[in-house]
Amino acid sequence: MILEPIVPTVLSVRRLPNADPALITAYGGDPTKHTALGLVTCDQDDAMYVALDEATKHAPVDVVFAKSFYAGAAHASGRLSGEILGVLAASEPESIEHGLAALLRCLAHDACFYDADGKGTVTVFPHMIASLGEYLSREAGLVAGAPMAYLVAPPLEATIGLDAALKAADVRAVRVTPPPTETNFACAWLTGTLDACEAAAVAYAAAVVDVAATPKR
Amino acid sequence: MSRTRQLMHALRDALGGADPLPPVVPLPPIPPPPARVYTPRPEQSPFAALAARHTTALLGIGHVGTRYATDVVLQFQAELAVAHAAVAAELPEGWAEQNGFLGLISRVTSHREFLLRPDLGRRLADASLELVRARCQKNVDVQIIVADGLSAVACMQTGKQLGDAVARACTTRGLTVGTPVAARYARVWLEDEIGQETRAKVAMILLGERPGLGTGDGLSAYVVYEPKLGKTDGDRNMMSNIHARGTPPDEAAQRLAALAQAMINQRTSGVTLDLGLLGEVAGGRGYRAPQVRQKLVNE
Numbered sequence: 001m002i003l004e005p006i007v008p009t010v011l012s013v014r015r016l017p018n019a020d021p022a023l024i025t026a027y028g029g030d031p032t033k034h035t036a037l038g039l040v041t042c043d044q045d046d047a048m049y050v051a052l053d054e055a056t057k058h059a060p061v062d063v064v065f066a067k068s069f070y071a072g073a074a075h076a077s078g079r080l081s082g083e084i085l086g087v088l089a090a091s092e093p094e095s096i097e098h099g100l101a102a103l104l105r106c107l108a109h110d111a112c113f114y115d116a117d118g119k120g121t122v123t124v125f126p127h128m129i130a131s132l133g134e135y136l137s138r139e140a141g142l143v144a145g146a147p148m149a150y151l152v153a154p155p156l157e158a159t160i161g162l163d164a165a166l167k168a169a170d171v172r173a174v175r176v177t178p179p180p181t182e183t184n185f186a187c188a189w190l191t192g193t194l195d196a197c198e199a200a201a202v203a204y205a206a207a208v209v210d211v212a213a214t215p216k217r
Numbered sequence: 218m219s220r221t222r223q224l225m226h227a228l229r230d231a232l233g234g235a236d237p238l239p240p241v242v243p244l245p246p247i248p249p250p251p252a253r254v255y256t257p258r259p260e261q262s263p264f265a266a267l268a269a270r271h272t273t274a275l276l277g278i279g280h281v282g283t284r285y286a287t288d289v290v291l292q293f294q295a296e297l298a299v300a301h302a303a304v305a306a307e308l309p310e311g312w313a314e315q316n317g318f319l320g321l322i323s324r325v326t327s328h329r330e331f332l333l334r335p336d337l338g339r340r341l342a343d344a345s346l347e348l349v350r351a352r353c354q355k356n357v358d359v360q361i362i363v364a365d366g367l368s369a370v371a372c373m374q375t376g377k378q379l380g381d382a383v384a385r386a387c388t389t390r391g392l393t394v395g396t397p398v399a400a401r402y403a404r405v406w407l408e409d410e411i412g413q414e415t416r417a418k419v420a421m422i423l424l425g426e427r428p429g430l431g432t433g434d435g436l437s438a439y440v441v442y443e444p445k446l447g448k449t450d451g452d453r454n455m456m457s458n459i460h461a462r463g464t465p466p467d468e469a470a471q472r473l474a475a476l477a478q479a480m481i482n483q484r485t486s487g488v489t490l491d492l493g494l495l496g497e498v499a500g501g502r503g504y505r506a507p508q509v510r511q512k513l514v515n516e
Contacts, residue, residue: 001229001240002229002232003225003226003228003229003232005222005225109218109219110219110221110222111219111221112222114225126221126224126225127221128220128221128224130220198220198224201221201224202224202227202228205224205225205228206228206232209228209232
């Protein structure tokens with residue numbers, strides 16, 4: 001069945017209640033502000049970015065490190081590596097606990113790729129964020145609380161899909177990342193009104209499904 | 218459900234991708250039932266095998282486990298179907314006239330009524346009664362009636378052949394034979410009324426007999442001396458199984474003519490008729506070759 005959710009697999013979740021300042025510095029944190037870290041690996045990088053952002057909405061945590069690994073989940077370098085390592089930093093371990101809870105809830109129930117061809121060989125990430133958190137709003141250059149459509153698909157599918165999404169509603173491209181990325185997918189962030197973003201996300205997914213069904217036309 | 222999942226769910230429905238059936242759940246392998254296979258066991262007893270050669274009854278058929286063998290069951294069902302078809306058959310209207318008979322009908326008006334009301338099948342309809350009075354030869358020795366009875370199939374197949382053969386045999390013996398008549402929806406006792414109206418010495422009705430297993434084509438003959446309404450079955454002599462595998466019609470005709478002759482000689486019929494005085498007739502009363510069961514089903 002097409003557009004079935006492909007729920008991301010959380011591969012590892014560990015806490016560092018009192019991390020070494022050198023480590024915090026190396027991973028982009030501020031030792032004067034941060035003492036505790038939460039580390040998560042997962043097999044879907046884009047779902048993780050959304051989930052990290054979700055965590056910043058629920059607890060006083062900062063996303064200090066989030067980077068996709070090369071080649072993607074199907075070609076991970078280790079059993080627990082997955083596609084991404086995300087690091088939350090906070091001034092106390094309690095905040096890390098709340099942040100991780102929100103992050104894991106988002107991965108389990110919200111952010112995920114969808115099966116675009118019914119066989120799982122083409123996937124699409126047409127995610128709708130109704131209200132941006134601190135992390136992605138900073139990355140996108142938008143105000144926190146703005147709606148954003150977070151759209152990811154394989155190279156050609158993403159290109160066709162982005163065109164359809166931009167024409168489907170009154171939206172504006174915040175950032176377009178053409179292939180190749182670390183995972184060789186392509187990404188686009190669109191913003192506009194809530195309804196416009198939703199319409200764009202749906203048009204994007206529909207276009208990817210169409211390409212998956214008829215790749216040569 | 219998250220907003221994105223709601224949107225994708227709606228899009229899937231809009232694209233017609235919603236599968237009407239749930240995905241197939243793989244089932245664990247189902248072990249075969251603890252079935253016992255029985256080998257067919259033919260009849261062992263030599264006595265049963267010997268008896269089976271002399272009857273069409275189901276003797277010496279062996280068994281499979283506690284049941285009949287499949288070919289026996291199929292043969293049984295086929296024979297039952299033949300019997301049902303014979304009961305359900307009807308003599309077509311106009312059959313009597315097409316075959317040179319005077320057509321008569323009992324008081325029955327439908328085939329269903331014929332099966333449910335034997336009393337109506339024993340009396341002539343008013344129009345037929347007038348027909349008998351107007352058209353039939355009177356004061357004859359033997360009045361022959363061909364009728365459908367409970368098997369119109371048998372009547373249509375050999376009714377005319379047997380009727381003609383009996384008439385010839387009677388004529389050969391010097392007996393006068395009445396106008397040939399054929400009756401629809403007739404029961405045996407209809408011969409009483411017809412014989413009474415024609416004032417025949419002997420009335421003989423040849424009609425399809427109640428079908429048995431595999432024999433839907435058997436005719437019976439019922440013969441009565443001085444026919445009149447009120448005669449009982451004790452006043453009749455009868456001969457059954459007149460068909461190719463039983464008593465062939467030509468042989469039956471000789472014996473029926475002899476029977477009629479004996480009734481006229483002894484001036485009686487039924488239990489008071491002395492069959493010992495009948496003398497030697499075709500086929501005799503001695504040994505007859507056993508009937509052979511018709512194979513209706515190929516193994």
